[in-house]
Amino acid sequence: MRQFLLSLLLLGLLSACGGGGGGSSSSATSAPEPEPTNPEPEPIALAVIDGIPLGGVNNFDPQHSEFSFTHIGHSDLTVSFTGDCNALTGTTVRRELFDFSTLDFNQILDHKLRCDFQENTQYSIDADGTRSNDATFRATHRFATGLSNSPGINIIDQFALPRSFVDDMFLGYIEGALLSELDLSPVIEALVMGIVIELAEDSWSNLVDPDALYHVASQRVSYLSTDPGGEPDAQLTGLITFPAATQEFTPRDRMIVLTHATGSTPGDLELNDAWYILANLFASRGYLVIAPDNYGRGGTDRNPETYLMANRTAHNARDMITQVLDDTAYDDVYAGTGITIIGYSQGGHSAIGLWQLLEIPGKNAISTREVYAGGAPHNLYQTFRGVLQHLDGQCNDGEYCRHVDSDVTVPFATNRILPGFLSYTDTGLMTSDVINGDEINTDFITGFLADEPPYDKLKALLQLSSFTDISSIAENLEGTEALVHLYHSEFDRLVPLANTEELNTNLSEHVTVNFHRNLCNGDGYEIIFNLTDKVGVLHTLCGLAVLDDAMDDLK
Numbered sequence: 001m002r003q004f005l006l007s008l009l010l011l012g013l014l015s016a017c018g019g020g021g022g023g024s025s026s027s028a029t030s031a032p033e034p035e036p037t038n039p040e041p042e043p044i045a046l047a048v049i050d051g052i053p054l055g056g057v058n059n060f061d062p063q064h065s066e067f068s069f070t071h072i073g074h075s076d077l078t079v080s081f082t083g084d085c086n087a088l089t090g091t092t093v094r095r096e097l098f099d100f101s102t103l104d105f106n107q108i109l110d111h112k113l114r115c116d117f118q119e120n121t122q123y124s125i126d127a128d129g130t131r132s133n134d135a136t137f138r139a140t141h142r143f144a145t146g147l148s149n150s151p152g153i154n155i156i157d158q159f160a161l162p163r164s165f166v167d168d169m170f171l172g173y174i175e176g177a178l179l180s181e182l183d184l185s186p187v188i189e190a191l192v193m194g195i196v197i198e199l200a201e202d203s204w205s206n207l208v209d210p211d212a213l214y215h216v217a218s219q220r221v222s223y224l225s226t227d228p229g230g231e232p233d234a235q236l237t238g239l240i241t242f243p244a245a246t247q248e249f250t251p252r253d254r255m256i257v258l259t260h261a262t263g264s265t266p267g268d269l270e271l272n273d274a275w276y277i278l279a280n281l282f283a284s285r286g287y288l289v290i291a292p293d294n295y296g297r298g299g300t301d302r303n304p305e306t307y308l309m310a311n312r313t314a315h316n317a318r319d320m321i322t323q324v325l326d327d328t329a330y331d332d333v334y335a336g337t338g339i340t341i342i343g344y345s346q347g348g349h350s351a352i353g354l355w356q357l358l359e360i361p362g363k364n365a366i367s368t369r370e371v372y373a374g375g376a377p378h379n380l381y382q383t384f385r386g387v388l389q390h391l392d393g394q395c396n397d398g399e400y401c402r403h404v405d406s407d408v409t410v411p412f413a414t415n416r417i418l419p420g421f422l423s424y425t426d427t428g429l430m431t432s433d434v435i436n437g438d439e440i441n442t443d444f445i446t447g448f449l450a451d452e453p454p455y456d457k458l459k460a461l462l463q464l465s466s467f468t469d470i471s472s473i474a475e476n477l478e479g480t481e482a483l484v485h486l487y488h489s490e491f492d493r494l495v496p497l498a499n500t501e502e503l504n505t506n507l508s509e510h511v512t513v514n515f516h517r518n519l520c521n522g523d524g525y526e527i528i529f530n531l532t533d534k535v536g537v538l539h540t541l542c543g544l545a546v547l548d549d550a551m552d553d554l555k
Contacts, residue, residue: 043128043138046071049460050425051141052315053230059146061224061232062117068311069113069125069141070464072097072105075471076132079109083125086116091360094472095463098381101453107471108460109139110311112360117145149224149232151319153327156237157220157269160244163212166284169277170207174200176272181540188532195524196541204544206551212284214243218276220267222299225319228312228424237298238320239266239276239291241283242333249286253336254369256282256554257321258291259313259343259350261543262416266291267298275347278547285555288334290324292317294350296420304419308346308380310353310465312424317354321366340370342550344487344543345495348376352467352503355484360476367481370553374487374520374546375539377495378503379468380417381459386496387413388445403493405535413440427458468502473510484513487549489520489542491528493535519545 051069053060060067073079081088090113097106111127122144129137161169174196184192200208219240227233239258243249256279260266264275271277279289294313296305306312321339324330343351351373358366377383379400386400387409395401414435422431433454434444448455463469470476484507488500504515520542528538 041136043136046073046127046129046137046139048139048141049457050311050464051143051230052311053143053226055142057230058144059231060117060143061149061226062119062121062145063148063151064226065114065116067113067115067141067143067230068111069127069139070108070110070460071127071139072100072460073107073109073129073137073139074105074131075107077107077109077129077137078131079111079127079129081111081113081125081127083123085123085125086118087114088125089114091476092472093356093360093470093476095466095469096471097460097463098469099385099451099459101451101456108464110464112357119145119147121145143230146232149234151224151323151326153240153323153329154222154234155219156222159218159269161216161218161280163215163284166212166216166280167210169271169280170204170210173272173274173277174208178540182534182537184532184534184537191531192528192537195528199524199541199545204548206548206555207281207544210281210284210551212281213286214245214249214284216241216280216283217244218269218280218283220269223320223323225316227300227303228295228306228309228420233295233300235299236295236316236320237267237293237300239269239279239289239293240324240330241279241289242330243283243286245286245333249333251331251333251335252287254287254338254340255321255324255334255336256287256289257317257339257341257354258289259317259341259347259354260291260294261343261345261347262307262412264347265293265297265301267293274543274547278342278551281551282554285551286333287554288324288330290320292320304423305416306424307416307420308349308377308465309420309424310349310467311357313350314353314357317350318357318366325366337365338367338369340372340550340554341368342372342547343376344374344546345376345539348373348487349378349380349465349467352376352378352484353465355482356467356476359480359482369481370483370485372485372487372546372550374500375489375492375495375542376499378466378499380466381462381469382466383496383499384413384417384462385449388440388448391440392445392449394449399498400496403496403535405493405533408494408535410440411438414438421458421461425457425461427461428454429458468499468506470506473506477507477511480511482511484511485550486513486515487519487542487546488517489525489538491521491525491538492542493529493533494539516549519549 093110390404
């Protein structure tokens with residue numbers, strides 16, 4: 001409006017000066033000046049807060065036909081797309097916006113688009129929006145492509161494991177790595193171990209006694225994808241395992257994609273890594289299994305991890321899936337385009353993000369059959385906020401903060417969540433603004449909870465990596481054929497149960513969801529809950545139950 005009024009004022013001044021050129025005329029027969037017209041006001045500019053690629057990138061691989069960009073907006077904003085892009089199509093994922101410093105904006109709009117890109121070309125894409133009051137808005141995303149790169153799977157290391165070894169891998173994990181991960185006192189460890197053994201015998205039979213059918217081959221591979229900014233990167237790594245069948249073998253019609261939990265790097269082929277063990281168990285049953293390492297782990301471990309950054313982990317995983325599908329080396333062990341996605345904790349969050357990316361925008365060559373997601377921070381924003389509420393003494397038994405243990409959750413925030421967001425997105429914040437040594441800055445905690453403007457971008461980005469606030473599920477996931485399995489223990493002290501309850505509510509009206517409420521809520525879990533307040537114990541044990549359940553379904 002201000003720009004519009006200034007334009008009118010400028011026109012008035014020009015008219016008073018004889019039209020602004022040549023001085024005034026004394027001729028009575030001179031042609032009358034045209035009546036001034038009111039120009040249409042320019043759309044209000046909306047800043048792009050994130051994108052793949054990021055704005056200004058000059059080397060986006062033109063073989064990536066999909067891209068995205070995000071801005072804040074309004075629930076009544078109708079959006080259309082224009083730009084110098086061939087065959088531009090796409091859709092928008094809308095999320096409700098919470099705790100912003102200005103009440104005028106109430107949604108985050110994440111545009112998922114497709115384009116036929118050319119090499120070495122500048123692109124400018126506009127999202128033009130009109131509100132119900134006819135106010136107009138525009139967000140513009142600009143970047144450039146470089147030269148096409150050659151995608152493909154590069155084998156770095158590989159070895160085979162016999163059936164007998166695979167059969168014993170999980171028992172070895174229980175006896176060694178699991179107890180080390182739980183980090184309990186000797187007395188509590190003895191009590192918990194008794195319950196764990198009982199759970200293993202009664203509830204984890206597929207893990208304990210997998211009855212391997214085939215020897216297994218494991219490969220550490222690299223593949224071409226992008227770094228978190230959108231530049232080409234061929235150093236990303238992952239794991240591929242498959243049955244090393246020596247007898248007649250009928251390939252499965254679906255591939256298993258494992259999205260790993262915190263601290264796991266399946267591509268390192270470590271025998272005590274739970275996700276590497278799981279990959280071998282599935283492969284011994286006849287499945288082709290792939291497990292991408294998050295950016296920041298494996299071959300890219302010199303960088304911060306894209307921890308819980310849903311768009312980026314999904315983008316990289318999709319590239320690995322596509323390149324495995326295109327590689328004829330795996331045709332003997334896999335026939336089809338169907339996939340099953342399995343993840344727990346951080347991996348459960350990544351599993352939902354990957355599934356949604358594969359469904360949006362529209363259908364593609366990859367068909368998701370099932371998704372298994374357990375114990376995940378699906379509402380990343382509220383989970384993060386709950387930690388700050390606890391630290392500030394504002395919890396009041398809230399569902400996202402009542403079980404917070406700052407000795408565990410603060411390092412998760414300072415060492416895992418925040419480094420990626422601060423490094424790879426424009427939050428407007430320096431690390432020193434947020435983190436003080438091993439602690440979270442008190443000024444940051446106070447300002448974040450008080451909804452002060454400097455923290456708006458970080459809030460929006462955390463909400464962009466949340467799934468419980470999506471208001472456009474019907475439009476985005478209409479027609480999906482995937483069966484979504486959700487899991488969460490009510491005794492989980494690390495990731496609040498509300499995350500999965502809210503996601504179930506958000507999805508179930510439009511997607512087939514099976515919420516396995518009772519799997520991790522038996523007497524054994526309650527006893528352990530009362531024995532120890534170590535926040536990761538029940539979280540880890542529930543994860544094993546989820547993996548066993550997935551194995552039981554996929555025999």
